[in-house]
Amino acid sequence: MKSAQQRKVRELNSHYIEQHETQMEQKSKSKxxxxxxxxxxxxxxxxxxxxxVITLHSQKTVLGEKIEKKQLLDQELAKLELVERDLRDEIENLNNLNYISEIARRDYYLSKPGEIIFKVTQSSSD
Structure with missing residues (x-):
């Protein structure tokens, strides 16, 4: 039986082996x-x-807030347009002499010459 030293395989220093090792090192480095x-x-x-994703989420949040605010402002605009229409009607009525005379009769009990005003209260049974 051969001893452990005798079983060692001797490496050959050939050009092919060196070239192969350098290629393996280069492949390892490149990997x-x-x-x-x-x-x-x-x-x-x-x-x-x-x-x-963060930018899109923040933009979605801001957009949602702005949509809610726009809806609230649209509702407020609709209310203000109704008020404006009522005020324009009131202006138009105040320029009408018949309307003014009706207000004067109703609120201030004024009458035309020869006219008698009777105040009638409405009964609760009607």
Whole structure:
């Protein structure tokens, strides 16, 4: 039986083996570089996606608030338009002499010459 020292296989220092080892080292370095570049790209892509999602969410929130505010303002505008229409009708009526005389008779008990005013109260049974 051969001893442990005798069983060792001797490596040959040939040009082919050296060239093969350098190629393996280069492949290993290029794989490490590729992994680093892909990792950096992945981190960048995740960062951009996260930033986009955050921006879209904040814009959606702001848009929702603005839509609610617009609806409230539209309702207020509709009310103000009704008030404006009523006020314009009132202005038009105040320029009408018949309306003014009716107001004067009703509120201030004024009458035309020869006219007698009777105040009639409405009964609750009607």
């Amino acid at each position: 490490k570089g590729l992994v680093r570049r892909l990792s950096a790209l992945g981190v960048f892509v995740v960062f951009v996606i996260a930033l986009t």
